[in-house]
Amino acid sequence: MVKAVVGANWGDEGKGKITDMLSKEADIIVRFQGGANAGHTIVNDYGKFALHTLPSGVFYDHTTSIIGNGVALNIPVLFNEIKEIVDRDVPMPKILVSDRAQLVMPYHILFDEYEEERLAGKSFGSTKSGIAPFYSDKYAKIGFQVNELFDKEALKEKLERVVVQKNVMLEHLYHKPALNVDELFETMMEYRDMVAPYVCDVSAFLYQAIKEDKNILLEGQLGSLKDPDHGIYPMVTSSSTLAAYGAIGAGIPPYEIKKIVTVVKAYSSAVGAGAFVSEIFGEEADELRRRGGDGGEYGATTGRPRRMGWFDCVASKYGCRIQGTTDVAFTVLDVLGYLDEIPVCVGYEVDGEVTTDFPTTGKLENAKPVLKILPGWKSDIRGITKYEDLPENCRKYIEFIEEQIGFPITMISNGPGRNEIIFR
Numbered sequence: 001m002v003k004a005v006v007g008a009n010w011g012d013e014g015k016g017k018i019t020d021m022l023s024k025e026a027d028i029i030v031r032f033q034g035g036a037n038a039g040h041t042i043v044n045d046y047g048k049f050a051l052h053t054l055p056s057g058v059f060y061d062h063t064t065s066i067i068g069n070g071v072a073l074n075i076p077v078l079f080n081e082i083k084e085i086v087d088r089d090v091p092m093p094k095i096l097v098s099d100r101a102q103l104v105m106p107y108h109i110l111f112d113e114y115e116e117e118r119l120a121g122k123s124f125g126s127t128k129s130g131i132a133p134f135y136s137d138k139y140a141k142i143g144f145q146v147n148e149l150f151d152k153e154a155l156k157e158k159l160e161r162v163v164v165q166k167n168v169m170l171e172h173l174y175h176k177p178a179l180n181v182d183e184l185f186e187t188m189m190e191y192r193d194m195v196a197p198y199v200c201d202v203s204a205f206l207y208q209a210i211k212e213d214k215n216i217l218l219e220g221q222l223g224s225l226k227d228p229d230h231g232i233y234p235m236v237t238s239s240s241t242l243a244a245y246g247a248i249g250a251g252i253p254p255y256e257i258k259k260i261v262t263v264v265k266a267y268s269s270a271v272g273a274g275a276f277v278s279e280i281f282g283e284e285a286d287e288l289r290r291r292g293g294d295g296g297e298y299g300a301t302t303g304r305p306r307r308m309g310w311f312d313c314v315a316s317k318y319g320c321r322i323q324g325t326t327d328v329a330f331t332v333l334d335v336l337g338y339l340d341e342i343p344v345c346v347g348y349e350v351d352g353e354v355t356t357d358f359p360t361t362g363k364l365e366n367a368k369p370v371l372k373i374l375p376g377w378k379s380d381i382r383g384i385t386k387y388e389d390l391p392e393n394c395r396k397y398i399e400f401i402e403e404q405i406g407f408p409i410t411m412i413s414n415g416p417g418r419n420e421i422i423f424r
Contacts, residue, residue: 002216002252003259004243005329007223008319010270011241012299012306013263014331014413016040016056019219021418022261023057027214028064028206031055032249033239034221035072035104037129039299043416046090053078055219058085058093065093066202069100070239070249072134073146075191077104097195098202098251099147106187107166107179108133114174127272127299135238137162146199149192156185203251210256218246218257224319225274232361235274243323262325262407264316266333266397267292268309271299275364278309278345292335293416310371312345313404318358320407329411330398334420339376342397345369346404374400382415387424 005022007013020042023029036052043049044059051058053074055065067073078097086092108130116128137143142162148155160181167178209216220241225231227241239245243262247254267288270276280288285308289297297306320328336342347354347370350363354370377391384390390398390412402409412422 001213001258002210002218002256003261004218004220004246004257005261005263006220006241006243006246006323008262008264008316008323008325008328009223009268009312010225010272010274010276011038011222012269012271012293012297013223013265014293014329015220015263016042016051017331017413017416017418018261018263018329018411019056019217020044020059021421022217023055023060023063025215026057026063026217028066028209029055029057029217029219030066030068030202030206030246030250031071031219031221032068032246033070033241034237035129035131035134036074036077037072037127037131037237038221040221041293041416044418046085046088049085049088052081054081054085054093054095055217057217057219058095059090061091061093063094065095066206066250067095067097067101068202068250069098069102070245071098071101072104072131072239073097073101074104074130075194079194095198096200096202096205097146097198099145099199100202100251101146102134102138102143103146103149103188103191104130104134105137105144106184108137110176111166111169111174114170114176118174132238144188146195149188149195152189155188156181159184159188206250206252210252216252218243218250220246223263224322225315227322230322232274232364235272235361259326260324261327261329261411262320262323263329263331264320264405264409265331266311266336268312268315269297269306270309271304271306275361275367276307276309277315277348277364277367278312278369279307280309287338288335291338292332310343310345310369311401312369313401314345314348314356314358316401317356317405317407320405325407327410328402328405328407329413330401330409331413333394333398333412334380334382334414336397337377337380340378342374342376343371344374344401344404346372382420384414385422387412387422390422
């Protein structure tokens with residue numbers, strides 16, 4: 001059976017923990033899009049980890065971790081990450097890398113930095129991991145697939161062609177030093193030697209695994225609102241964050257995805273620029289940020305303080321709908337235990353009209369939140385394992401949100417640890 005774990009909002013919903021938890025039952029975990037530009041924080045028996053490229057299931061010795069063809073593969077980052085976990089006594093994970101995955105080139109990272117610098121105040125809030133230049137090249141058909149590393153002559157010839165184009169931009173647009181083909185080629189040969197033992201025809205491997213009725217988990221990065229088609233364009237990422245893309249980014253038939261677990265946070269947070277209707281500021285935001293997540297709400301990749309907001313029913317309902325949600329995993333609920341009252345955004349006021357439908361970006365910029373105040377439960381709920389043992393106001397909060405978003409909340413996370421979860 002194939003399950004997908006994806007985010008409903010801006011990313012940072014707590015997918016890492018949910019994937020880590022569901023990986024216990026999985027045989028294979030596949031990362032199907034994005035690159036090392038976002039991270040998943042995981043707390044388990046080995047300690048606390050921030051993963052960027054590795055699937056969140058690498059901590060179990062019965063699983064195979066796959067880097068799918070849809071991923072932006074930064075080879076040195078992947079291998080540093082493997083080294084980091086192995087150095088901390090995690091057994092060497094079984095890893096396969098798709099022969100069709102494309103490489104983040106050293107110049108992608110440079111172009112990302114130069115472009116953010118050039119845009120200055122109008123930048124996209126990029127993590128400078130090379131992701132937008134990588135996907136631009138992929139769709140302009142001047143990217144490099146893993147399999148191309150193994151044909152030296154063709155690789156050198158293509159590098160020479162691509163570098164001509166890059167150097168024109170470096171000289172005239174960015175006024176930066178030119179790229180050297182020979183140096184790049186040497187780097188590519190180092191990449192080849194690193195990745196060679198792991199390269200695999202992933203779609204054929206998964207086809208066989210599905211025939212053998214293996215449990216496969218597709219792990220998404222970021223969330224619905226960062227999708228380039230359905231998100232808050234242009235303040236989005238460059239690859240599709242939706243479960244539907246899991247079929248393409250892993251190379252499996254779409255009808256094989258039977259369960260879509262969409263992770264939704266009990267309040268809102270976002271890293272990077274873009275419209276964020278339920279955002280809060282000042283002391284109120286600082287307090288929530290400080291108490292939030294495990295050790296506070298700061299980006300797993302960038303360490304940037306996340307922007308904070310109350311739960312947004314409009315964005316979450318839309319985010320779940322566009323994912324094709326079958327199950328909602330509701331996370332970090334324990335964080336809200338300090339509040340007397342909890343505001344929830346139940347609608348947007350746009351041009352004097354109240355709507356519960358998520359609008360396009362231009363309208364979103366002018367939307368004001370319509371808030372409903374719910375009573376808090378004023379207690380620490382960590383350690384509770386049964387739904388009926390939660391305080392009444394806590395259950396009412398969950399049920400109110402479930403009704404507003406229209407999708408079943410079947411898992412409730414009440415702490416960062418692997419076992420701090422309530423099944424409903």
